[in-house]
Amino acid sequence: MRISIPHMGNLYIPLKALFQRLDVEFIVPPLTNQRTLSLGVRYSPEGLCIPFKLTLGNLIEVAELGAETLLMPSGYGTCRLGYYARTQEQVLHDLGYDIEMIQLGVSEQKFFGLLKIIKRLSNGASWFDIISAFRFGMRKLNALDRMEKLVQKVRAVETEKGTANRLYDEVISAIDEADSDKVLEMVEEDYSIRLDQVPRDSQDRPLIVGIVGEFYVLLEPFSNFDVERELGKLGVEVRRTTFISEWIKFSLFLNPLGIKEKDRIHKAALPYLKRDIGGDGWESIGEKVLHNKEYDGLVHLAPFTCLPEIMAQNIMPTTRENIPVLTILCDEQTSKTGMLTRLEAFVDLLERKRRGSKCDRKMVAI
Amino acid sequence: MTRIGIPRALLYYQYLPMWKVFFEHLGAEVVISSPTTQAMLTGGSARVVADTCLPVKVFLGHVLSLADECDLIFVPAVRSLEEKVYNCSKFLGLPDMTKAVIPESPPILETDIDISRGKNQLYREIYRLGRHFTRNPLKVKQAGLTAWQAHLDYRELMFDHKLTHIEATEKICGIPAEKPRTAVEDPASARTTIALVGHPYLICDEFINHRLIYRLEQAGNRVLTPEMITTKELESAIIRLTGGAYWTYEEEVVGAGGYFLQNEADGVIGIMAFGCGPDSLMMDTVRRHSARTKGVPFMCLTIEEHTAEAGVITRLEAFTDMIQRKKRRET
Structure with missing residues (x-):
């Protein structure tokens, strides 16, 4: 049985590790590229969002490579995403691929449901093996996310632009190749030190921009035109609270125990939005309110026609906590140049704003 | 008498008889906005970002047109009508969004209909809605039951006589079709x-x-x-x-x-x-x-x-x- 799953950021690395340990053949989809997008766009119903198009493109590409069992996240109470697996299965069948689609309902199947699916896929490997493979996968995921957080900080202040990105690309493949906990630890330590040693401008107090918005476009650089790297080039430090490792930690282990990571964010959003509207709309508003002192500005990423984010976009300007927000809608029609121009203008605005606020303070002091 | 505005948009078509009976039973007057016009659509569109869908823009236009004509505007958040089957985000957050983009609207009478959270929650929500008009829970219950009966009659009328929503509301509530x-x-x-x-x-x-x-x-x-x-x-x-x-x-x-x-x-x-x-x-x-x-x-x-x-x-x-x-x- 050859299995595969669409891309979302670096998620393929831990999954590959997990399935390799269980001796299941796991096909990594070709890195999301222009062809993936074209395929996805061609076979998607019109009016669907970029996460659907890109994941469908990934699925078609792995089906071409001979994958037979495809995993796709689903679940109710989210947004349209819960329905994607059903439609994508129909599309693939209509295209003549004989595949089985397994829906991963993370919110309803919980940890044990997920383990059961893994057990089924691994032809009944022992529970011990499954859990140890799962833990190894989680370790890789955590390592990747820790590295990414470091890189986000270094990118903004490095003197030679591009060093952090180069190291980041290296560490991703090093983590991917690590085959034991020990190697993994060594890789992580090694690269943490190397990232720390990147020459940086110590005088620089970079602008801080929070990135909020829809889960998939936040995590899949292809869909957001690598907005974080671009902001790094402009000397901006990016903060993001959405990471796959955090999300898995909470949705699988802590939410069932009643600990909700987003409680603080939701509470902050309450005066403007009282109810969960599915997807990440509630969080987008909450983060704007919660971090308004900490961030200089927000970049709000949303797929075109995303239901919850449109609501967020409508409500966001009315909050009293007033920090600049740049909404970028991601779609196959969006041009990177256009986005770069807007990012530059936005960063200029934030810089002027910061200088302006400094001047005000001086005048008060005199 | 409190005047309650009901915008003639979105869920109006499915539920008007039920809502109308409920509020009138509790002694309120129901004001319904007139059929959609270009001015409403333009007014609604001007308030929201361009990607918002047409029905929501129309809805906001209706709310705007009702702003001076009533004391409260009824905007329900219909979240789920069946267990684990949810509604579109735009319905889930409709009251919040209306409040955010039309700050000058009269106070919004909001209610959460969420069957996934259990029947008791639903009854409590209906009672909370009724509390705006009366403190007597029995009266609210009576109003709720009459309203539900009105809804069932409405549905039956449409099945039996093959009527559209507009024709059936015309028959039941006397609101003439355009x-x-x-x-x-x-x-x-x-x-x-x-x-x-x-x-x-x-x-x-x-x-x-x-x-x-x-x-x-x-x-x-x-x-x-x-x-x-x-x-x-x-x-x-x-x-x-x-x-x-x-x-x-x-x-x-x-x-x-x-x-x-x-x-x-x-x-x-x-x-x-x-x-x-x-x-x-x-x-x-x-x-x-x-x-x-x-x-x-x-x-x-x-x-x-x-x-x-x-x-x-x-x-x-x-x-x-x-x-x-x-x-x-x-x-």
Whole structure:
């Protein structure tokens, strides 16, 4: 049985590790590229969002490579995403691929449901093996996310632009190749030190921009035109609270125990939005309110026609906590140049704003 | 007497008799906005970002038009009507969004309908709504029960007499339809039977759909809409097509689509708003089903505020002509 799953950021690395340990053949989809997008766009119903198009493109590409069992996240109470697996299965069948689609309902199947699916896929490997493979996968995921957080900080202040990105690309493949906990630890330590040693401008107090918005476009650089790297080039430090490792930690282990990571964010959003509207709309508003002192500005990423984010976009300007927000809608029609121009203008605005606020303070002091 | 404004948009078509009976029973006066006009649509569109869907823009336009005419505006948040089947984000956060983009509106009377959280929660929510008018829980209960009965009667009327929402509200609540329907009296004399599939706020709002029903009937066709079918049939059609509902109001699209592609209709027209999240998937399910079964022709009309009337007419004519040709060939 050859299995595969669409891309979302670096998620393929831990999954590959997990399935390799269980001796299941796991096909990594070709890195999301222009062809993936074209395929996805061609076979998607019109009016669907970029996460659907890109994941469908990934699925078609792995089906071409001979994958037979495809995993796709689903679940109710989210947004349209819960329905994607059903439609994508129909599309693939209509295209003549004989595949089985397994829906991963993370919110309803919980940890044990997920383990059961893994057990089924691994032809009944022992529970011990499954859990140890799962833990190894989680370790890789955590390592990747820790590295990414470091890189986000270094990118903004490095003197030679591009060093952090180069190291980041290296560490991703090093983590991917690590085959034991020990190697993994060594890789992580090694690269943490190397990232720390990147020459940086110590005088620089970079602008801080929070990135909020829809889960998939936040995590899949292809869909957001690598907005974080671009902001790094402009000397901006990016903060993001959405990471796959955090999300898995909470949705699988802590939410069932009643600990909700987003409680603080939701509470902050309450005066403007009282109810969960599915997807990440509630969080987008909450983060704007919660971090308004900490961030200089927000970049709000949303797929075109995303239901919850449109609501967020409508409500966001009315909050009293007033920090600049740049909404970028991601779609196959969006041009990177256009986005770069807007990012530059936005960063200029934030810089002027910061200088302006400094001047005000001086005048008060005199 | 408190005047409660009900915008003539979104869920108005499904639930007006129920809401009206409930509030009137509690001693309030119900004010309903007039049918959609261009000014309403422009006013609503100006308040929100461009990607917001047409029905929501229309809804906000109605709220704006009611702003000076009532003391409270009723904006429910219908979250789920069945366990673990949720509604579109725009319905989930409708009261919050209305408040955010129309700060000058009268206070909003909001209520959360969420069956997934259990029946007790629902009763409590109804009581909380009633508390605005009376402190007597029994009176609220009575109002709730009468309202529910009114809703059942409304649904039955539509099934039994094959009426659209507009005609049924006209009969029950005495709110005249904008243009009298020129129904073909004898089904046998109709040239073809066309079923419309989609949400009532699109099918029934004659302004945004360019008088679709009227035009089809003028051309001598019989028109069927989802509310004329029993809920049971619609649900079984959903199960046949997708295995179970994912969206609230899926029966109006997938259910009705599945039903009409097999029964009663010579052609099915799906009508959806541009950028509608749920419909983009549900209409596709229906389209795919019709393509597979190769039986009854299906056409999907996407509408938005720029849709040209002439374009709609051309497509309707082409579609009905095609069906007639098909019918002639078969006989």
